[in-house]
Amino acid sequence: MPSISNKGHLMPESPIRKLVPYAEKAKKEGTKVIHLNIGQPDIKTPQIALDAVKNNNLSVLEYSRTEGSETYREKLADYYAKNDIHVLAQDIIVTTGGSEALSFTMGSIADANDEIIIPEPFYANYNGFATAMGIKVVPVVSQIDNNFALPPIEEFEKLITEKTKAILICNPGNPTGYLYSKEEIQKLASIVKEHNLFLVSDEVYREFIYDGKEHYSILQEPGLSENAVIVDSVSKRYSMCGARIGCLVSKNKEIIKTALKFAQARLSPPTYAQIASEAALDTPQSYFDDVKEEYVERRNILIQELEKINGVKIGRPQGAFYCIAELPVKNSDDFAQWLLEEFRVNGETVMVAPAAGFYASAGLGENQIRIAYVLDKDSLKRAVNILNEALKIYKDQ
Incomplete structure (x- = not known):
């Protein structure tokens, strides 16, 4: 059989997307998955941009x-x-x-x-x-x-x-x-x-x-x-x-x-x-003012709720819409997979991005996750509650 290139073998998996099969399986089983793993904003695209394509x-x-x-x-x-x-x-x-x-x-x-x-x-x-x-x-x-x-x-x-x-x-x-x-x-x-x-x-x-x-x-x-x-x-x-x-x-x-x-x-x-x-580029400044206000509120709620969980350490974001949280677990990859495969609260679970994939140094970030606060405030509260409940019973593999 022809061999794959060494470069292909060395290409890293996305820490953001590699858990997708487990999330898809959970959804097929009827579980609602709250996505904290990917920076896909739920903010509406400026209408002026959409109209430019429609009306060309x-x-x-x-x-x-x-x-x-x-x-x-x-x-x-x-x-x-x-x-x-x-x-x-x-x-x-x-x-x-x-x-x-x-x-x-x-x-x-x-x-x-x-x-x-x-x-x-x-x-x-x-x-x-x-x-x-x-x-x-x-x-x-x-x-x-x-x-x-x-x-x-x-x-x-x-x-x-x-x-x-x-x-x-x-x-x-x-x-x-x-x-x-x-x-x-x-x-x-x-x-x-x-x-x-x-x-x-x-x-x-x-x-x-x-x-x-x-x-x-x-x-x-x-x-x-x-x-x-x-x-x-x-x-x-x-x-x-x-x-x-x-x-x-x-x-x-x-x-x-x-x-x-x-x-x-x-x-x-x-x-x-x-x-x-x-x-x-003709989007009015008011659009960004509103979006920034929304993200600040989401960040504040996320930090406020995470700080209620024993053993969690948080980096406080000053920009963008991401947060690194250190969890009281040994391996966040295992924890993230376990969330998708085994843990549910009222038919819901959470998908997070294990943070080790954001480091090049071996062994760093293994107890951290990245959270993208691109969801509405109610979803963020429910997601952090799920994390809280999960950490109470999760046992490191």
Whole structure:
């Protein structure tokens, strides 16, 4: 029988999706599964974006431009300017989701066996993108006891080798919800300039910042133009996960030139989705004000209810819509599977994302879960009650 590639064997499973078969089985048996495992918002997509697709008058669904339509990129540049990020349309490549932007970035800045340093826990697919490119992820550990703040710069210094090409952050973070401060960004800017590295920032949750804090982008930092690459997406900003439109943004002309070659190989980003995304840029600020208010309420209820459970430790999110919770169990993978297979409260159970898959360091996160608070407040309360009742009787395998 022909053999599968070593790269294929090394590709990590998604910690978010690998429990899906157990959830589907539970549903077929009549159990209602409350999904805390995936960042699919229940927020309505802006009507202006939906209407743009419904009302377009295309007669031929042609390839779009490889780098994305000019009008969309021009409007994106205007959007960034409103966020004090000053770029031109030619500094932007439209991609098929933020995922493709990450892949293009990694392919443009690193070769096989090169290294990228990433504070962990981190978005699990960073591991997948790096594996697909043959790149080594070098983790630097952030701690729940410190609310997942940036690790000391000395810890980054220890990990830099001749193979190191970049530091990658998610700001605000998935899965932690941590928001890097201006001072933390400046520390990273200093180290990447000193060591001639790239600083890649996944900023797809930029709009979701809480408690009166403000987002500080790496492209707001003076003197970082040649080092900085932003990865962005419409998925969460406008609750348009299915549109699969993102972008790569950099003032470094060689990055854009190189990433464009990767983009040419996949031809073009989807036309209808760009139409929707361009229209979404006209979404009024009131939409985001309402969404932020809703997420703050959900976060507060989630934290309030989790804090009632004995033995649970929580990282307090300052942005995005995720929370890492440390549970009084040895193995959250087993616990999550047990919830789906065996535990019910009034015909309901909960699906969570075991957090070990958000770490690259073996053994870390095994007693943690990621919770996405993208559900209504009543569902969140019921879900945490189920977790509470489950932990009272669960026995580690």
